[in-house]
Amino acid sequence: MAITITTWNVQNLSQNSNEFDEKLDFLVNTLQTLNSDVIALQEILDLDALNALATRLGFQSFAATPDGRGNRVAFLTRNNPVSAPTLIDQWQLPNGEEIHRFNSDGEVIAEPSLPRPAFQITLSDNGEEIDIINIHMKSKLLTFGGNFSTSDERLRVQTAFFALERRAGESTTLRERATALLSSGRRTVVLGDFNDGAQAATTEILYGPSGSQPRGPEDATNARGAFQRGDDGDPQRLFNVTNLVPLENRWTRRHQGQPELLDHILASVGMMPRINGLRQVPTMSILNEEVPNLPGGSPNTSNVIPDHAPVTAAFV
Numbered sequence: 001m002a003i004t005i006t007t008w009n010v011q012n013l014s015q016n017s018n019e020f021d022e023k024l025d026f027l028v029n030t031l032q033t034l035n036s037d038v039i040a041l042q043e044i045l046d047l048d049a050l051n052a053l054a055t056r057l058g059f060q061s062f063a064a065t066p067d068g069r070g071n072r073v074a075f076l077t078r079n080n081p082v083s084a085p086t087l088i089d090q091w092q093l094p095n096g097e098e099i100h101r102f103n104s105d106g107e108v109i110a111e112p113s114l115p116r117p118a119f120q121i122t123l124s125d126n127g128e129e130i131d132i133i134n135i136h137m138k139s140k141l142l143t144f145g146g147n148f149s150t151s152d153e154r155l156r157v158q159t160a161f162f163a164l165e166r167r168a169g170e171s172t173t174l175r176e177r178a179t180a181l182l183s184s185g186r187r188t189v190v191l192g193d194f195n196d197g198a199q200a201a202t203t204e205i206l207y208g209p210s211g212s213q214p215r216g217p218e219d220a221t222n223a224r225g226a227f228q229r230g231d232d233g234d235p236q237r238l239f240n241v242t243n244l245v246p247l248e249n250r251w252t253r254r255h256q257g258q259p260e261l262l263d264h265i266l267a268s269v270g271m272m273p274r275i276n277g278l279r280q281v282p283t284m285s286i287l288n289e290e291v292p293n294l295p296g297g298s299p300n301t302s303n304v305i306p307d308h309a310p311v312t313a314a315f316v
Contacts, residue, residue: 003125003315006036007191007263009308014045023304028056030287034312038123039076040134042193050074064119073119073134073192081124089117091169092176099169101162118174131181135174135192138167171205182236187270190238193308194264198240206266207240209233214243220281228278238266241313244284252286252309254293265313282313
């Protein structure tokens, strides 16, 4: 089951951008270097741009339904047969719970479904199936009637609460989907732009039973460590293999000079078979050398080099 998977937030990819041709060249060159079999993308603003990228790479494309501003997640796959592309747009929350937002009149209303759907495909690889879920969770960046700042402190706090509530609802929904897959013994990968760090509560919801997460590249060979020992919780765990990247390079976005790890790849135990007692972990890489430093302001500015780095896992 040798397969290489990349996730990349390509920042507002659209053919309407003046820099589209130059950006397309950059994406193609980078992805050809990574030589991945499956590419999960976030921030695809139009299907023409996605299809242009797929054509240049010689891949097939699969796209989710977009959100209100046209932002969607998508997959590119090389040769592997793909089945059951599934939109994940319905909340799976505790009984009676709802997710809320402000409407255009400033009233609090319930959010009826995931505003930006996640997307799942099933991939065949040498007779084995892998379920891959691509997500782009709610950003911590707040908007106030189309503006990115406000002098109304009460509005700021309430908007921040709703953003956190939504991200928690997305995590809960996606964990419920993963739990169902893992309960059936499915090989499962959940990846994408989580818009939060590896130890954030909304990220940890997705991990499943506590403990046993890798903490660094040394866990790949440390037979006595919690990650390699394993326990009864393993069948329901999703392991954040992004943590196998050396700490100094373990970041995917840089904001006001500060590196952040927002993009993750989580893999089930079935993706890491044991040989001589050790889990066979994927080879991990984060290509962040060219990621620009964001000083702040609007995230809708579309430049040639995306503001996130691609994360790649080469499973053995």
